[in-house]
Amino acid sequence: MLLPALLSEISSHDFEVAETLIGVLRFVLIFVAARSLAELLVRFELPTILGELLAGVIIGASGLHLLVPPETQVQLSGVFSNVVGGIAHIPPDEIPEIYNESFGALQAVSNLGLFSLLFLTGLESELEELIAVGAQAFSVAVVGVVLPFALGTLGLMGIFHVDPVQAIFAGASMTATSIGITASVFGELGYLRTREGQIVIGAAVLDDILGIVILAVVVSLAAGGTLEIAPIVQLVVAAVLFVVVALVLSQKAAPAFDWVVDQLKAPGGKLIGSYLLLGASCFIATAIGLEAALGAFAAGLIASTSKHRHEIQAAVTPIVGLFATVFFVLVGAGMDLSVINPSDPSARSALVIAGFMFLVAIVGKVVAGWAVFGPQKTNKLVVGLGMLPRGEVGLIFLGLGTAAKLLSPGLEIAILLMVIGTTFLAPVLLRLVLKDKPPEDGNEVPEEFAADPLAGAS
Template identity: 65%
Template sequence: MLPPLALIAEISPHQLEVAETLLQVGRFLVIFLAARAIAEVMVRLQLPTILGELVAGVLIGVSGLHLIVPPDTQAQISDALLSLLGSLAEIRPEEVAEIYNETFPSLQAVSQIGLFALLFLTGLESELDELVAVGVQATTVAVAGVVLPFALGTAGLYYLFHVPLIPAVFAGAAMTATSIGITASVFGELKWLKRKEGQIVIGAAVLDDILGIVILAVVVAIVGGGSFSIGPVIKLGLAAVAFVAVALVLSRKAAPAFDWVVDQLKAPGDVAVASFVVLTLCCFSAQAIGLEAALGAFAGGLILSASKHTHDIEAAVKPLVALFATVFFVLIGTGMDLSVLNPLDPANREGLIVAAFLLAVAIAGKVAAGWSYLSPEPTNRLVVGLGMMPRGEVGLIFLGLGSQAGILTPALEAAILLMVIGTTFLAPILLRVVIPSEPEPLAQQMPS
């Protein structure tokens, strides 16, 4: 049997081009049709559209029709789809499958652009003064939302379920972070992004990402079996603090310079291109110092939030979010294997029991964090706690690292996956239930 690359080498350039084009265009067609169809249903049920995008991913992914299957999963793409594409490109189905795997990273790159655009827009719509005003509350919520799930999850797995310490620590770490992309999408759609609760959650989610990165660095060092030292952790923490501080300073000082540059540009698309340059520069800077590029995207939006071109920037970015963030959330759904929910399979039962514990701790830990801060004025603490709940892509990243390191048993791996699925799907639903349909009185909103 020929190796995969040899299969592709046998294909003519024209056949390869046809197959790649069919795959790329076909994937987008399937994603957008499924996402929009189910999102329309969600809107009519007064549920956030992001829930429809996640459900669409589940339906077309490894738990459904196998039309979009991430290569790093155990599932295979639909044989019928492979045969159809193979007949159109005049190549064998196994060659289509290999081209599919080779080109899938480009789809993931598009989804990352969607995530970055969404977080950039979130930063752009954040009022800096209001974000700074809730800085103490956001810090308290972030710390409580990390410490509680981590401590309770690790201790419970170790003492109640007798899970070895390292896997227990890893599972506890997987429950610490908050998916800022999901949180920002839900709050933005429900018009609560600029309220005090929304600002607390966004600020806390950003800090959660930073704390999650530090915890991940520690856990990976322990799992890797290398000699753990506090130096790199301190260095990473200082880099995170410095990055946030610089972003806050630039948000005060850089907007006039950006406006001057844009005013000098005459070619079409000046605002969109200049904004994208700032976005990519911030993402690059964050990644270069060891932080998540997503944090840089949020910082980029925050830096330009004081620009006089804010409305033009929003108009340029929102179509990107509508298109590419949809791809991001659908891809999250495609990788979720719901077969682990089947209690009739004896192999799933241990994982389901552990999953019930992890899900309870994951929800309770974040919800409790909503009561961890002091506020001189009334706020909806349940909304804050639920806003911190979704793990989303962050939890999947932790799970992927644990699987690659080989430290998770099948039962614990399934339990973490179910915890991620549960918090990701429940958060938008519960937020829609607890957030009033009609705007609350202006007296309870943040001053503009």
């Protein structure tokens, strides 16, 4: 670790002890909080990812100030400083500086969790199942992406006079359904193998792809700060091409990938091979002006048809389990809930915007359920409700938008509440609707979805 010169009056040993204590304590706090809340929520049959978010809010900038990202400018808890300072023999008022100094390491670990999670999401995309319900799923996905994106963006600009770049970003954050949460709720109710279940999963895979393409374009655009047509077209073309190439490679290049991996004789070859693919794909995506996150997802798509897929999945899952938790908790920790304090008149507009986004997020996806066509009987409400939870992809939007400083605090909170609200509502409403109707055709759950595919992540 680098010793900042300004702390030269502190012995380098005490400094290192303090750094180790801060790192370990931060890690322990994240996991104790995330696990406690996740265990609570799982007992109410709610997605554990909500627990990780709430854990972040509780120990973060809006709560106990134990986990405070430096960019929030929030003062670290005095208890934390006193404990670490006391043990390491360093004046407690020096602790916040060491804390901030070493925060980049936690963000690096969190990014690693994010990229691993996106890789796993791509890896678990059932492209073949998708083709079976292709037309229906495509129709639901497109309506479910276009509607919330258009309504959200135009509404935020027209009604609330939000800056166009921010409005587009917030609109885009409502596009992608969480495959993991949807699949686990349907699986648990025995509805995964029904026509509705298959359409929802297919549409969720497709809108992940559409959503992550939009994300890649929006973040790159917004970084420029202006909205010109030429770069938008250029980025959209690049992003679509990138995903198309990944999809083609997933059909064609998997044998080559498998051949390379089979040549590796030293232990751990499949995992290292996968992370090299992940790294190369992130590098290419970044180099052509897209988000690294898109590269991670595309790498997962490419590996999804590998014959080693299940082994890769087994090796990546614990990595996601540890580090994606850090990502979700950090997202919650960075939120400033004071901007929606209802007793503060100036904060009310943020609350109204949050309400608007929540409504659009629900209406957009429920209406998408009616995009199912054809003669077969389909419960369109079930399809619509199944598309509700935004979960991890919504949070990836939020995390990247916050990191790129694209969003006002009010919009950050609005996105957070939209994600929490839809992810909370979907299982509750689906259980109500499906309670009395046993699934019509068998409820055999395929192995892939028997457990929450995000098992590790929560």
